[in-house]
Amino acid sequence: MLSNGLPACSIYILLFLVCSCSNILQNDFRFISSQDLKSSITIFSAEGNTSYSQILFDVSRNQLFLSVRDGLYRLSLSGLKFLEYADWQSPENKKIECTYKGQNEESCHNYIKVLLSNRWHIFVCGTNAFSPVCSWREINNISNVIEVVDGIAKSSYNPTANITAFLSENGEYYFGGPTDFSGSDSLISKTARNMTLRTKQYNSFWLNEPQFIGSFESEKFVYFLFRETAVEHMNCGKTIYSRVARVCKNDYGGIHAIFKDNWTTFLKARLNCSTSGEYPFYFNEIQSMSYVATEQTMYATFTTSPNGIAGSAVCSFHLSAIDEAFNGPFKYQHDMNSAWVKHDNVHLGHYNCMSSLRNNHLLETSKYQLMDSAVQSTSLDPLYTSTLERFTHITVDVVDTKKDSVHILYVATTEGLVKKLSLLPLHGKHKKACVVEVWQVATSIFNMKFLKETSSVYITTNDGLIQIPSAHCKRHTSRANCKNAMDPYCGWNEREESCSVAPFGDPHNRFWIQHINSCPILDSPIDGGWSTWSEWxxxxxxxxxxxxxxxxxxxxxxxxxxxxxxxxxxxxxxxxxxxxNCTVHGGWSDWSGWSACSATCGTAVKIRLRTCTNPAPAFGGRVCVGQDRLEAFCTEHPPCPAEAVDGGWSPWSPWSSCSTNCGEGYAIRQRKCNNPAPLNGGQYCKGKFSAPAFFLPNDDTLGTKERSYRSVLGAKPNEVAV
Structure with a gap:
């Protein structure tokens, strides 16, 4: 036995079931992995931002608003393109004050908890480092703050608090959530015309540690969904019940000291989401809701308690069933030691917004808030249940098919899965939701909404906003697969021979074949389809x-x-x-042919080449090892003949001695043809090899003609050149 009293084998069986369910899911053709979703989704994420949470659509201007920690984005509906960012950080003194009060640094930022619109402006509220503040901003210029409003009773202090808020059609602001620093004072309030109306403070019969889930309005009423500690069950131990509360829109509180600033029409009832049988099993804790106003139907996800075995359910409630419970008797306890008993509702008109009570009647009605009858769901059993799994968010679409309108429920889990459920149009109390697809978003989901105009689901996470199209018909490659998928969005297009959404949005197109009459058929042959390529x-x-x-x-x-x-x-x-991009090691090409010899006779060389291109090294591959050039002597050539060398004169020798000591004489100088000497038939030097000169006695009586002759020959004075 283990310490908690469970036998060890039970733990092993539980683990086996968890693993088995996971394997079955991923092998099911309805499962779409996060990798396969990548090709069809659009993601917006900005560096440095976290806690993407609130989403607000502005369809008429083709834009949406997205909150992050310390800021707000304005994006396009198509493609999630960036339009504008408004920075909204808490002042440093607020952050310091927040940490001094014992909060961690992460919590001491401005987390946007409320994001609403009145069609012309947006209303935004943030925690502001545990000092809530709100502001009105221009819808096309969110950086332009029109008015700053105190955030008390309009937003929570704590970023992790579960709250709900909306602006009614007549501009009144409704809020449900904690309204103090410690989170101990929770309320349901209305702010209008400089007045605030709220539930009784610190009164557990009104609200007992509520965790708010959502809210919506009808023509006369406003409804709040929450879970709380059940005061009627306190004598048997602490447990959580799911509730719906209702107030009249025309309720403006009591008069004088009686119910002054408090609701006079506040009522609450239990929501019953349980399996039928002699001993029903209750899913007591509501987690999320989505209201379809055109159908007057509210869908909600419920779970078992956190300390029990995980289990989840989806139930739906019609507005008429909710109002029926509020028109019934009260559940009343006279004092703490008394049993809870049924008490008639004698002021039914007042609680239906048709009259104002006198003071004595107000005192009487202050005793009654809890209805005796629970609100019953539209079917005997939950529309869908799952074990070993916890549902978080839900959003709804209504699809026109070939025959009927089908409600599509998108349900998120704590594991980051989104289940697309199709609610078959069966009649009576027996309704059934079928799993059409399961998307692996693979991250913790903060918020999830569906937008009809883009037919997409918008999901916020800590890291960004994801837009996922509702239809994935192309996965079904054959007519049989398309039909057996039973996806209300998909049908077989006979013209294109493909599985697709209705052509031009017309499900009655005669070339578009669709038969939605059951859950997906799982035992028919399913042709395989490729997943998207992984990353490199x-x-x-x-x-x-x-x-x-x-x-x-x-x-x-x-x-x-x-x-x-x-x-x-x-x-x-x-x-x-x-x-x-494989690593390619270099390889040598073949050797080229030998080149021509470098000479036609005598000593000569020839070469051949190769290159490292067979293949060339790539992506870190090794280069080729060895020579890329070879040389060889040309041995077949005859010796070259000797080269003829023409002779060249040496310099002139000095002049020799004169041939006589007196009178006329001569001197000689010579040169030789040896610089170089002519070889191999080379030509001999041209010109004379000697140069004599004749000397004459000094005779100044020589005529001018004689002297000129000497000068022309270049002879020195008293000498004659020959």
Whole structure:
């Protein structure tokens, strides 16, 4: 036995069931993984921002508003394109004061909890470091603050508080949630014309530690959904019940000291979401709601208590059933030691907003808030239940099909899954919701809303906003698969031979075939479909079959699980892996032919080349090892003949001595043809090899002609050149 009293085998069985359910889910053709969703979704995320939470649609201007911690975004509806950002941080002194009061630094920021519109302006409230504040802003310029309003009784102090708020059609502000620093004073209030109306303070018969889920209005009433500690069950121990409270829109409180600033029409009743039988099983804790005004129907998710085995359910409640409970008797306890008894509702007109009570009647009605009868759901059993799973959010769409209108419920879980449920149009008390698809969002979901105009589900997480289209018809590749999917959004287009949404939004198009008459058929042959390709990642791949080594590559894979073939369906065709950017080691090309010899005779060389291009090294591959050039002597050439060398004169020698000591004489100078000497038939030097000169006696009587002759020959004085 374990410490909690459960046998060990029970724990093992529980773990086995959890694993088995997970495996069955992922092998089901209705399951769409986060990887496969990527190709169809749109994501908005901005660096540095966290806690994406509140969403407000402004369809007429094709925009939406998105809150983050310390700020607000304005985005386009189509494509989630950035339009504007308004920074709204808490002042530093507020942050310091917040931490001094014992709050952690993370909580001491401005978390937007309320985001509403009156069609011309938006109304935004934030925690402001545990000092709530609100502001009115221009709808097309959210940075322009028109008015700053005190946030008490309009927003919570704590960013984790569960609250609800809305602006009524006549501009009155309704709020449900804690309204003090500690979170101990919760209320349901109305602010209008400088007055605030609220529930009785610190009165557990009115509200007992409520956790608010949502609110909506009808023509005469405003309704609040919450869960709270059941005061009628206190004698048997503490338990949580789900409630719906109702107040009249024309309730403006009592007079004088009696019910002054308090509701006079406040009533609450239990919501019954349980399995039928002799001993019903109750899903006591409401988690989320969505009201379809055109159908006057409220859908809600319920769970078991957090300290019990996880279980969840979806129930629906018609507005007439809610009002029927409020028109019934009260549940009343005279004092703490008395039993709870039934008490007639004698002031039915007042609680239906048709009269004002006198003072003595107000004193009497102050005793009664809780209705004796619970609000019954539209079906004997929940529309959908799930074990070992906890539902969080719900949003609803109404789809026109070939025959009827079908309600589509989108239900989120704590595991980050979104289940698309189709509510079959059955009659009577036996209604059934079918699982059409399961989306793996793979992150914790903060908020979820559906918008008809874009036919998309909008989901906020800590990291961003995700827009997911409602229809994924292309997954069903054959007519049979399309039909058996039983998706109200999808039908077989005979013209295009594909599974698609209704052409031009017309489900009655004669070429569009659809038969929604049951839950998806799971035992028919399902042809396999490829998932989207994974991201590129490093891998090892054997490039050549005869290679002993593996190369480093980038690979991406896809799986045949979108859907997975089953019941004899065809396998996917095509490759399941793609490889690129493999490490390529260099390889030599073939040697080129020998080049021509460098000379035609005598010593000469020839070369041949190769390149490292077979293949060229790539993505970190090794270069080729070895020579890329070879040289060889040309041995077949004859020796080259000797080269002829022409002779060249040496410099002139000095002049020789004169041939005589007196009278006429001569001197000689010479040069040789040896610079160089002529070789191999080269030409001999041209010109004379000697140069004599004749000397004459000094005779100044020589005529001018003689002297000129000497000068022309370049002879020195008294010498004659020959």
């Amino acid at each position: 990642s490093p891998c090892h791949h054997k490039t050549w079959a005869n290679s002993d080594s593996f190369d480093q590559c980038l690979c991406q894979t896809r799986q045949c699980n979108n859907p997975q073939p089953s019941n004899g369906g065809r396998e996917c065709s095509g490759p399941s892996i793609a490889v690129t």
